[in-house]
Amino acid sequence: METTTVIEEPARSTPVYGSFDVVVLGGGPAGLAAAIAASRSGAETIMVERYGFFGGMGTAAGVTNFCGLYANCSGEHVQVVQGIADDFLAGIAELDGLRPPHLVLGRIMAQAYDTAAYKLAADRLLKDAGTHLLLHAYGCGAITRAPEAIDCLLVETKSGRRAIRGRVFIDASGDGDLLAWAGVPFELGDGAGSMMYPSTMFRLNNVAPGAAASRAWEEIPKKMADLTRLTGKTFPRKGPIVRPQPHEIEWRANLTQVANAKGLAVDGTDAAQLSEGEIEGRRQVREAFLFLREHIPAFAQAYIVDIPPQLGIRETRRMVGEYQLTAEDVLGCQSFPDSIGVNGWPIEDHVAGDVVFRWPDIPGSRGFNHLPYRMLLPHALENLLVAGRCASMTHGGQSAARVSGACFAMGEAAGTAAALALREGKTVQTVDVAELQSRLKRNGAYLGFEPIGAHSSN
Numbered sequence: 377m378e379t380t381t382v383i384e385e386p387a388r389s390t391p392v393y394g395s396f397d398v399v400v401l402g403g404g405p406a407g408l409a410a411a412i413a414a415s416r417s418g419a420e421t422i423m424v425e426r427y428g429f430f431g432g433m434g435t436a437a438g439v440t441n442f443c444g445l446y447a448n449c450s451g452e453h454v455q456v457v458q459g460i461a462d463d464f465l466a467g468i469a470e471l472d473g474l475r476p477p478h479l480v481l482g483r484i485m486a487q488a489y490d491t492a493a494y495k496l497a498a499d500r501l502l503k504d505a506g507t508h509l510l511l512h513a514y515g516c517g518a519i520t521r522a523p524e525a526i527d528c529l530l531v532e533t534k535s536g537r538r539a540i541r542g543r544v545f546i547d548a549s550g551d552g553d554l555l556a557w558a559g560v561p562f563e564l565g566d567g568a569g570s571m572m573y574p575s576t577m578f579r580l581n582n583v584a585p586g587a588a589a590s591r592a593w594e595e596i597p598k599k600m601a602d603l604t605r606l607t608g609k610t611f612p613r614k615g616p617i618v619r620p621q622p623h624e625i626e627w628r629a630n631l632t633q634v635a636n637a638k639g640l641a642v643d644g645t646d647a648a649q650l651s652e653g654e655i656e657g658r659r660q661v662r663e664a665f666l667f668l669r670e671h672i673p674a675f676a677q678a679y680i681v682d683i684p685p686q687l688g689i690r691e692t693r694r695m696v697g698e699y700q701l702t703a704e705d706v707l708g709c710q711s712f713p714d715s716i717g718v719n720g721w722p723i724e725d726h727v728a729g730d731v732v733f734r735w736p737d738i739p740g741s742r743g744f745n746h747l748p749y750r751m752l753l754p755h756a757l758e759n760l761l762v763a764g765r766c767a768s769m770t771h772g773g774q775s776a777a778r779v780s781g782a783c784f785a786m787g788e789a790a791g792t793a794a795a796l797a798l799r800e801g802k803t804v805q806t807v808d809v810a811e812l813q814s815r816l817k818r819n820g821a822y823l824g825f826e827p828i829g830a831h832s833s834n
């Protein structure tokens with residue numbers, strides 16, 4: 377029996393793919409906004425993405441719905457994430473891929489979109505900004521240089537292993553891959569051995585016309601509860617989200633929950649668990665589809681039109697950086713002087729068997745918290761910014777600010793800050809925050825200092 381557990385690889389020389397001002401790892405909402413902002417600010421920027429398309433969980437995991445673009449501001453629904461997010465909304469709408477915002481749980485707006493339109497809008501916005509693109513490139517390591525900076529990102533590609541050199545790096549991998557390789561401290565999960573549970577999304581086509589008008593999604597939790605009561609049938613989780621897409625014969629279904637062998641959330645940084653999770657997620661898709669088709673009349677003739685490329689991962693590594701956004705910050709609509717954008721989405725925690733929402737005072741409050749620049753900053757590394765769901769947040773804070781809206785805001789700020797640091801000859805920690813804020817505002821971002829909506833003239 378072979379007992380070797382480690383193989384020593386021979387030393388190797390790795391070709392340099394190129395040298396850039398800004399290197400962005402990951403093309404989800406955070407990375408897209410970061411790369412576009414850095415490019416528009418005049419920095420030679422490259423976007424590195426493992427898939428052949430952009431959108432992150434929004435496309436690769438079939439999320440197909442923007443949360444966090446809108447907040448409930450003292451009873452009024454207002455779009456609070458603007459700037460580059462607006463360019464995405466316009467680019468998707470141009471392709472007839474955007475549904476008008478819909479109300480979630482009677483309190484806050486979200487907005488469904490077509491994945492294909494999102495992918496096309498992302499390609500176009502990146503190209504128009506002049507961003508260099510490297511697709512099918514799997515980030516696999518980093519080399520740091522003295523004193524405390526990253527020298528290059530290592531990627532595996534079909535052409536072989538390559539090194540991408542940069543002056544500033546932005547980790548928008550969602551999983552915090554780059555920050556981990558660079559030795560930045562991070563937390564994984566809820567401190568009790570689990571993380572927010574992942575889900576495999578899927579979309580149905582040929583749903584009965586009129587199903588949206590009849591609010592068919594409201595029948596689903598009732599039917600699940602009835603079946604459990606009457607027959608003992610169990611479901612992976614409560615709180616199903618099954619809603620129409622821009623074209624009403626197509627609906628998205630978010631009602632699976634994928635656990636590992638110990639019953640804890642599948643760890644999206646563990647290859648073996650991810651493999652099992654993909655199979656289990658698709659098994660649940662089959663069950664869920666058969667349930668919908670049999671028990672919900674609007675789905676009687678429906679079929680599964682798409683299972684996305686990957687299991688939807690909500691939470692893995694979160695940086696422990698200069699400031700960690702907390703659940704209390706979200707619930708208390710906290711203000712920060714170094715705000716770079718806002719989050720209006722509530723706590724949405726995917727716990728074992730359920731989805732738990734916790735809200736700030738709605739409509740009694742302004743309905744959003746500031747996102748401080750410090751949540752993008754590691755303590756030590758002077759040329760790394762971290763944006764998106766792996767930014768510096770506690771488990772509770774991340775369960776709110778992980779959604780697309782806040783990720784767009786963080787990404788736009790990270791890209792703008794990276795270019796500004798290079799222009800000013802500063803580190804990411806010593807960037808002039810007032811100047812960063814004024815650039816973000818000039819480019820259309822809302823930082824949460826002035827009133828917004830109908831109350832803005834107060």
Ligand SMILES: Cc1cc2nc3c(=O)[nH]c(=O)nc-3n(C[C@H](O)[C@H](O)[C@H](O)COP(=O)(O)OP(=O)(O)OC[C@H]3O[C@@H](n4cnc5c(N)ncnc54)[C@H](O)[C@@H]3O)c2cc1C
Nearest residue numbers: 402404405406426432433443515550688689764765778780
């Ligand atoms: C099932 C599910 C449902 C959700 N529902 C909603 C919803 O309705 N609305 C909403 O707004 N949000 C929703 N979310 C949350 C939201 O989609 C994500 O939190 C958000 O996409 C995070 O954005 P991000 O840019 O930080 O990271 P991601 O979207 O995770 O993007 C990271 C990108 O980096 C790439 N990448 C990762 N590692 C590497 C590597 N090593 N090398 C190269 N590339 C790499 C990935 O391929 C990906 O493109 C949902 C999430 C899940 C999982």
